[in-house]
Amino acid sequence: MASLTLVQAINLALIQEMEADDRVLILGEDVGKNGGVFRVTEGLHERFGAKRVVDTPLAESGIMGSAIGLAMGGLRPIPEIQFEGFMGPAYDQLTNHAARYRSRSRGSITIPMTVRVPVGGGIHAPELHSDSPEAIYAHTPGLKVVMPSSPYDAKGLLISAIRDPDPVVFFEPKRIYRSFREEVPEDEYTVPIGKAKIVEEGSDLTVVTWGASTVQCIEAMDSLPEDLSVELIDLRTIYPWDEETVVESVNKTGRCVIVHEAPKTAGFGAEVATVIQERCFLKLQAPVQRVAGFDTVMPYYKLELEYLPDAARIGKGILECAAY
Amino acid sequence: MPKRTAYTAKIEHYQILDENGELDTRLAKNTLTDEDVVFLYEQMSISRHYDEIAFKLQRSGRMGTYPQNKGQEAGPAAAGLVMKQRGSVDWIAPCYRENLALFLNGLPMESILLHWMGDERGNKIPDGVNILPMAIPIGTHPLHAVGLGWSAKYKEEDRVGVAFFGDGATSEGDVHEAMNFAGALKLPCVFFCQNNKWAISVPSSTQTASETFAQKGLAYGHHCVQVDGNDIFACYKIFKEAIDRARMEHKPTFIEALTYRLGDHTTADDARRYRDQAEVDEWAKKDPLIRTRKYLENKGLWDDDRQAQIEAKAKEIVSRVVKNAEGIEKPKTSDFFDDMFAVLPDELVRQRETMRTSVLGQRPQTETLAGQPQHA
Ligand SMILES: Cc1ncc(C[n+]2csc(CCOP(=O)(O)OP(=O)(O)O)c2C)c(N)n1
Ligand SMILES: [Mg+2]
Numbered sequence: 108m109a110s111l112t113l114v115q116a117i118n119l120a121l122i123q124e125m126e127a128d129d130r131v132l133i134l135g136e137d138v139g140k141n142g143g144v145f146r147v148t149e150g151l152h153e154r155f156g157a158k159r160v161v162d163t164p165l166a167e168s169g170i171m172g173s174a175i176g177l178a179m180g181g182l183r184p185i186p187e188i189q190f191e192g193f194m195g196p197a198y199d200q201l202t203n204h205a206a207r208y209r210s211r212s213r214g215s216i217t218i219p220m221t222v223r224v225p226v227g228g229g230i231h232a233p234e235l236h237s238d239s240p241e242a243i244y245a246h247t248p249g250l251k252v253v254m255p256s257s258p259y260d261a262k263g264l265l266i267s268a269i270r271d272p273d274p275v276v277f278f279e280p281k282r283i284y285r286s287f288r289e290e291v292p293e294d295e296y297t298v299p300i301g302k303a304k305i306v307e308e309g310s311d312l313t314v315v316t317w318g319a320s321t322v323q324c325i326e327a328m329d330s331l332p333e334d335l336s337v338e339l340i341d342l343r344t345i346y347p348w349d350e351e352t353v354v355e356s357v358n359k360t361g362r363c364v365i366v367h368e369a370p371k372t373a374g375f376g377a378e379v380a381t382v383i384q385e386r387c388f389l390k391l392q393a394p395v396q397r398v399a400g401f402d403t404v405m406p407y408y409k410l411e412l413e414y415l416p417d418a419a420r421i422g423k424g425i426l427e428c429a430a431y
Numbered sequence: 432m433p434k435r436t437a438y439t440a441k442i443e444h445y446q447i448l449d450e451n452g453e454l455d456t457r458l459a460k461n462t463l464t465d466e467d468v469v470f471l472y473e474q475m476s477i478s479r480h481y482d483e484i485a486f487k488l489q490r491s492g493r494m495g496t497y498p499q500n501k502g503q504e505a506g507p508a509a510a511g512l513v514m515k516q517r518g519s520v521d522w523i524a525p526c527y528r529e530n531l532a533l534f535l536n537g538l539p540m541e542s543i544l545l546h547w548m549g550d551e552r553g554n555k556i557p558d559g560v561n562i563l564p565m566a567i568p569i570g571t572h573p574l575h576a577v578g579l580g581w582s583a584k585y586k587e588e589d590r591v592g593v594a595f596f597g598d599g600a601t602s603e604g605d606v607h608e609a610m611n612f613a614g615a616l617k618l619p620c621v622f623f624c625q626n627n628k629w630a631i632s633v634p635s636s637t638q639t640a641s642e643t644f645a646q647k648g649l650a651y652g653h654h655c656v657q658v659d660g661n662d663i664f665a666c667y668k669i670f671k672e673a674i675d676r677a678r679m680e681h682k683p684t685f686i687e688a689l690t691y692r693l694g695d696h697t698t699a700d701d702a703r704r705y706r707d708q709a710e711v712d713e714w715a716k717k718d719p720l721i722r723t724r725k726y727l728e729n730k731g732l733w734d735d736d737r738q739a740q741i742e743a744k745a746k747e748i749v750s751r752v753v754k755n756a757e758g759i760e761k762p763k764t765s766d767f768f769d770d771m772f773a774v775l776p777d778e779l780v781r782q783r784e785t786m787r788t789s790v791l792g793q794r795p796q797t798e799t800l801a802g803q804p805q806h807a
Contacts (some may be wrong), residue, residue, distance in 0.1 A: 136630075136631070136633065136634045137631045138703045139632070140632055140704065141632030141704055142704070142707050144631065144700075145698070162632070162633050162637055164599075164602035164633075164637070164639065164796060165569060165599035165600065165602040165630050165636050165638065166602040166603050166604065167603075168603075168604050169602065169604075190491065192567070192568065193568060193569075194604070195568060195571075196568075196603060196604065231495050231549065231551075232494060232495070232496065233496050233547070233567060233777030234567045235567045235568060236567075244467040245620050263653055292734065310716065324710060325693070342446070356708070371782075371788040371789075387692070392792070394789075394790065394791055396787050396789045396791045397789045398789065399788040400776065400788070401767075401768070401779075401783075401786075401788060402771075402779055402782060403767045403768055403771050403779070403780045403782075404767065405550070405597060406766075406767040407546075407549040407550055407551050409548065409762055410549075410764060410766070410767055411763055413764045413767075413786075414767065420786075424789060424791070426793055427791050431791065
């Protein structure tokens with residue numbers, strides 16, 4: 108066991124999967140000698156060489172589209188898109204090809220690739236370096252979408268993603284890349300895609316969240332009244348998401364607050380709320396509450412903290428839902 | 432004849448002012464006047480100081496990420512002057528390494544600092560200034576220059592759409608679509624590619640197997656030319672010809688300006704991780720400020736006194752700009768709602784007024800059900 112940051116845990120998972128399987132290769136902008144702009148691929152170029160850690164030309168469509176070809180050619184590519192805001196040029200390849208090949212070829216062609224993408228706000232970054240587009244990809248049939256919130260989960264989920272027979276978009280919340288450490292086993296292990304984690308057990312109210320917001324929710328819960336027992340669920344996988352864990356929890360508590368950074372309207376929280384309404388209707392004691400980003404462009408960093416759900420806003424949402 | 436040559440091409444390279452400050456007087460004819468050269472040298476000096484101060488602001492936590500323009504001032508200065516002399520009527524679609532072209536054509540110097548200070552007001556373009564906000568997604572904005580050039584042609588206005596972008600940007604599909612549209616639709620456009628040898632950590636030799644970046648325009652029917660990008664004379668001459676070609680013939684020009692990024696990619700980068708200091712040292716000798724100053728000194732147009740004067744002036748200008756940028760009142764939270772649409776949808780108004788994203792809490796607490804825990 109070592110105490111690792113999220114960046115180090117991902118780096119370790121990449122090394123171990125590349126050691127174990129020579130079909131695995133990494134491609135992207137600045138992933139080689141520079142080790143990625145967040146240093147997630149640090150040391151990999153030296154270790155595995157330029158054949159397996161490839162600095163590509165500056166072209167996201169090129170990265171995504173050629174990764175699809177690599178996957179069809181029998182490899183396990185890990186394309187990196189430098190920031191979520193630059194998935195735009197790759198969108199066509201990802202949604203119209205990667206997501207659809209299995210279905211349109213009736214299973215004869217599959218795309219086992221893991222698209223790594225730093226995601227989310229809170230790091231004082233420039234424009235288009237702070238968005239949360241997970242719902243767009245969750246809404247694309249044929250893609251799995253994962254977003255870990257801790258070093259342990261990041262390693263286990265990334266290994267699952269790399270071994271998955273289908274395309275996985277692996278979002279890495281950059282706000283917590285280095286914000287805390289956690290014990291991470293040296294050996295390889297997996298965290299299953301599609302399984303949520305109950306971060307804290309409780310009986311009065313359920314909070315459902317994912318990514319860096321998990322940390323904000325924990326902070327919010329610290330200042331709640333002692334006698335309010337909150338169950339915190341980190342979805343970990345946005346698609347296919349763990350309905351059972353959420354439904355079981357809300358059937359127990361009767362109340363639910365959903366927290367995410369992405370804009371509210373048509374955010375993934377809307378989907379979670381709908382399923383709760385479908386499956387917990389008679390148990391609900393309050394409308395499902397959403398504490399989310401606003402339906403605006405993610406503001407530049409002077410105002411980003413007023414956009415992102417923080418402990419105060421989350422705490423308020425929890426108290427109001429509890430009091431309803 | 433079963434076999435013939437279907438196409439041949441060559442790319443010319445222009446250098447008029449070499450790194451020792453020697454001028455090719457024949458090629459320099461009808462380009463910059465002495466006053467122009469003095470003006471550009473002064474502007475480049477101010478821009479260099481602006482860059483140094485911006486770097487320090489970032490390092491002391493007073494500004495976010497900033498991309499230095501250091502070493503690349505000549506191309507934007509010369510192109511900027513061409514457009515300024517035309518009354519700043521041309522449309523400029525910039526990236527982030529051509530500050531000077533923007534300052535010369537009406538963008539307040541505060542704007543760029545404000546942008547990198549995380550403030551959208553830095554993107555607010557004064558009325559009558561034909562400049563777009565810096566494009567953060569690499570290579571996406573040349574298409575806007577194409578559309579702007581197209582709009583000028585449509586309206587029969589004497590304006591050109593000008594795009595500035597880097598060597599790395601030429602790998603993006605959008606740049607090629609822009610080049611193709613400009614050529615195929617015969618639009619008044621100029622593509623100014625600053626080949627500074629690097630795209631963050633990726634050298635231009637990894638970016639393309641093409642011998643030059645200039646030749647990329649050939650396939651799209653552009654006039655293509657390579658210039659010494661640290662030479663204000665060559666950049667001025669070639670850019671001016673390109674503007675005229677766009678105006679008179681509706682033929683786009685692709686200019687590759689060979690230059691060098693003397694600083695890190697941005698303040699978030701550490702170039703020592705991926706490039707040799709020897710390469711930086713080599714290029715430092717080709718610095719556009721050094722050679723322009725040598726040229727002026729040789730001609731008796733510059734001396735230490737004038738140097739001291741411009742340095743003092745640069746300090747004064749930049750400190751005033753920094754004061755203005757830092758002195759601006761804090762933006763209001765409502766700002767990021769108000770400019771979303773001409774007329775805000777009800778839901779956005781509700782979110783702005785309540786700072787809430789749920790219907791809960793927007794109603795008085797009288798709806799609280801009896802018998803439920805009361806924590807609110
Ligand atoms: C579409 C897109 N992909 C990736 C990035 C991240 N990025 C910012 S600058 C840059 C390199 C740009 O290189 P170049 O075009 O040569 O311009 P330079 O910075 O050298 O002036 C990259 C990869 C981005 N901003 N936009
Ligand atoms: Mg470059």
